[in-house]
Amino acid sequence: MKDSLHQLVLQAIARLREQAVLPADAAAAFVVERTRSAEHGDFATNAALLLAKHARTNPRALAQALVAALPQNPQIAKVEIAGPGFINFFLAAAAYHGEVRRIHADAAKYGRNASGAGRTAGVEFVSANPTGPLHVGHGRAAAIGDCIARVLDANGWVVKREFYYNDAGVQIGNLALSVQARARGLKPGDADWPTDAYNGDYIADVAQAYLAGASVEADGHAFVGAKDANDLDAIRGFAVAWLRREQNADLAAFGVAFDVYFLESSLYADGKVDETVRELVGHGHTYEEGGALWLKTTDFGDDKDRVMRKSDGTFTYFVPDVAYHRSKWQRGYVRAITELGSDHHGSLARVKAGLQALDCGIPKDWPEYVLHQMVTVMRGGEEVKLSKRAGSYVTLRDLIDEVGRDATRYFLIARKADSQLVFDIDLARSQSNDNPVYYIQYAHARVASVLRQLDERGIAWNRDNGLAHLARLDNEHESALMTQLSRYPEIVEAAASSLEPHLIAQYLRELANALHAYYHAHQFIVDDADLRDARIGLIVAAQQVLRNGLDLLGVWAPESM
RNA sequence: GCGCCCGUAGCUCAACCGGAUAGAGCACCGGCCUUCUAAGCCGGCGGUUGUGGGUUCGAGUCCCGCCGGGCGCGCCA
Numbered sequence: 001m002k003d004s005l006h007q008l009v010l011q012a013i014a015r016l017r018e019q020a021v022l023p024a025d026a027a028a029a030f031v032v033e034r035t036r037s038a039e040h041g042d043f044a045t046n047a048a049l050l051l052a053k054h055a056r057t058n059p060r061a062l063a064q065a066l067v068a069a070l071p072q073n074p075q076i077a078k079v080e081i082a083g084p085g086f087i088n089f090f091l092a093a094a095a096y097h098g099e100v101r102r103i104h105a106d107a108a109k110y111g112r113n114a115s116g117a118g119r120t121a122g123v124e125f126v127s128a129n130p131t132g133p134l135h136v137g138h139g140r141a142a143a144i145g146d147c148i149a150r151v152l153d154a155n156g157w158v159v160k161r162e163f164y165y166n167d168a169g170v171q172i173g174n175l176a177l178s179v180q181a182r183a184r185g186l187k188p189g190d191a192d193w194p195t196d197a198y199n200g201d202y203i204a205d206v207a208q209a210y211l212a213g214a215s216v217e218a219d220g221h222a223f224v225g226a227k228d229a230n231d232l233d234a235i236r237g238f239a240v241a242w243l244r245r246e247q248n249a250d251l252a253a254f255g256v257a258f259d260v261y262f263l264e265s266s267l268y269a270d271g272k273v274d275e276t277v278r279e280l281v282g283h284g285h286t287y288e289e290g291g292a293l294w295l296k297t298t299d300f301g302d303d304k305d306r307v308m309r310k311s312d313g314t315f316t317y318f319v320p321d322v323a324y325h326r327s328k329w330q331r332g333y334v335r336a337i338t339e340l341g342s343d344h345h346g347s348l349a350r351v352k353a354g355l356q357a358l359d360c361g362i363p364k365d366w367p368e369y370v371l372h373q374m375v376t377v378m379r380g381g382e383e384v385k386l387s388k389r390a391g392s393y394v395t396l397r398d399l400i401d402e403v404g405r406d407a408t409r410y411f412l413i414a415r416k417a418d419s420q421l422v423f424d425i426d427l428a429r430s431q432s433n434d435n436p437v438y439y440i441q442y443a444h445a446r447v448a449s450v451l452r453q454l455d456e457r458g459i460a461w462n463r464d465n466g467l468a469h470l471a472r473l474d475n476e477h478e479s480a481l482m483t484q485l486s487r488y489p490e491i492v493e494a495a496a497s498s499l500e501p502h503l504i505a506q507y508l509r510e511l512a513n514a515l516h517a518y519y520h521a522h523q524f525i526v527d528d529a530d531l532r533d534a535r536i537g538l539i540v541a542a543q544q545v546l547r548n549g550l551d552l553l554g555v556w557a558p559e560s561m
Numbered sequence: 562g563c564g565c566c567c568g569u570a571g572c573u574c575a576a577c578c579g580g581a582u583a584g585a586g587c588a589c590c591g592g593c594c595u596u597c598u599a600a601g602c603c604g605g606c607g608g609u610u611g612u613g614g615g616u617u618c619g620a621g622u623c624c625c626g627c628c629g630g631g632c633g634c635g636c637c638a
Contacts, residue, residue: 031579290636316636344632415573452597506585513602520602
């Protein structure tokens, strides 16, 4: 709807150019948007306000000309000029009826668009190192990343979900030492306990399994516990596989699955790190100083140059990160979204600088970063800081077990990523009207309930008859619901272009509200068959859109509560 | 000290790449179950959008200063 109005306005502008009312080069990034209040119609455009200068006239006069030049369209009932020069569009009821029919016809595909045109988008998220259980911050990353992936898919992109992890660095070394210490019977606080060790109880589990000769498999790698507390390599491989398996189990419980698990070590093994360094050196963006190799990241906006290869010959962490993103580019990711905790934002500038320094045509705004702020967990009005199990934090598993998958996902997705999030456990687990997840799910279930009731009364719903009599739906609740439904494709588009999946969550709440309000104001199962079929047709459409939207959030749409 | 993010109702948050009278939920107050599920609906209360300037037809949104919160500033990852 919005797009077609935009087209009409463009046509009107073109016509005014031909008539020389507007200069030939007149163009403006005008918008067509939903109005806030019904008295301003359904949509409005600011085109006249923005083009008035070009036309050397006042906005209202230009608005008059634009309206006169607007092509006829049966979808539009009325056009008005208001305020400083807004053009308000009042849509014909038939436009909304057409949208309801489209929902029935497209069903699960309603709201999807083809703007991605089958190009590939890579979404990297979570990317936790296998040194411990996933915590609530990873949960937020998982919810946001997975939802972005779903939204991009709905916009016609071929999406690859990618999880990158370090399986061989310093932190993994600490992990191995920690497990080894546990295997030797040490505990945190003991005199010989390693300095940078991980202290969580789970380390003891790993050590015990290792000593028992258990076998674990994760990401295609299998390890059997070698039972030898002196074999640090064996311990490392076993511990990484164990923790990766645990993380995968948590992610599976959260409804998140990845297409690619990318090991940092593979970048070294496949020579990708060396290739990357060679290219950077070859393009003249590096220099040697103090026995180290530096990248001139200041040439690309960083505030100081960065060491790539330390004087001890090893690379700093961002080098494989550049090699990794280069790999994404080589694999044809037209868009690459990298979802990170905001505590990593310091590394963005140097990774982007490294990618630019490759001189291989990577756009400046590639990859796109989505950073999320920290999550504070509250219970009983107090901040929850300690989870004894994990050593220091609230685990994702704790939340899923206590709150449930759907509510956890919803709460972690419903806020804009760049604002700090307070996760109130009591609210999330409350099965009451305080809880927006249930509110939305209830709206979906409510329609199912009406259909069951219809069945119990032995009344058949004639869909075609209903869709042929949508003109019978003329009360304010029906209009409001149809308007709300018609917004859905715009929301799907906006969520993708701004990479803000919280828009979906917010929209669904509004849609649920429109449906609940309608339910209370009117009986759907009435004697008048045409009206009844039309009303059922409307609420089934609403149910469909609720289901489609919940699916984008990865939240279940239940038939009953 | 420098950089990035944030600051909106008592609380948690929206506000569609500058638009018209800043909106929801919770909390609080008051109504609605003989009805397709009350996990619901309706009404009310509640705001100098942290603050001071600036840009323009128009600013919560953009620019600058200040205040407050978070994060980052390593030949650590």
